[in-house]
Amino acid sequence: MTTTTVNIEDLRTLIAGALETEPEEVTDEAHFTDELEIDSLMLLEISTRIENTYGIPVDDVIVSGVHTLVELHTLIAAKVAEPSA
Template identity: 80%
Template sequence: MTTATLNIEDLRALIAGALETEPEEVTNEAHFTDELEIDSLMLLEISTRVENAYGVPVDDVVISGVQSLVELHTFLASKIAGEPSA
């Protein structure tokens, strides 16, 4: 696992980079599929970037069911801390 510190702004930039958009477009509560139009292939790309940055396996992110930046941040924080996710 990498030792990168989980920061919501870095996570926002990671998602924006995958979407090739500005970080301001990735608001905290923007729904991934409805507002950001993230499909399954894009979620896989984001999950791969998350794994590279934070060491959380792609499969864990994909099956987590997170639907917003805040949900993803909360999920990753629990995984990195070694706690089971809700």
Template identity: 55%
Template sequence: MSATEVNKEDLRGIVADALEADREEVGDRADFAEELEVDSLVQLEISSQVENLYGISIEEVLASGVSTLDELHGFVTARLAERHPA
């Protein structure tokens, strides 16, 4: 995997695990708060796992305001691209 390659399925797994849900329940555009009922503790768990996997700080993830899997994927991809330009 290259420095800027982010696997959306890995992120889907992080969200699903934090929700204790099946991966199929985490749609690409499902709103975290409204549709998936992600609360602040689940947001913290997701952010912690993103930090562990991609090295993006919990604070950066929380401050990003992402609200869907697509947005999370875009955010992580962009942050890694900033750190490791082509």
């Protein structure tokens, strides 16, 4: 069994890559829709990258209602820590 760790800096870089911006622009508490202007299509892109990196289904991220990098990190870390069935 392999263990995947979720580093908030890796998520910051992942989001910055999707937004084509610098990681420093994706602050811990920046609101996705208000400050980072992440719309539903961009959220789908980010969710797909998360699925490819961490194996978390796209729908889990989209329906989670996360609004910040910190909330996303908490969600992904919890999902990765769940025992697989």
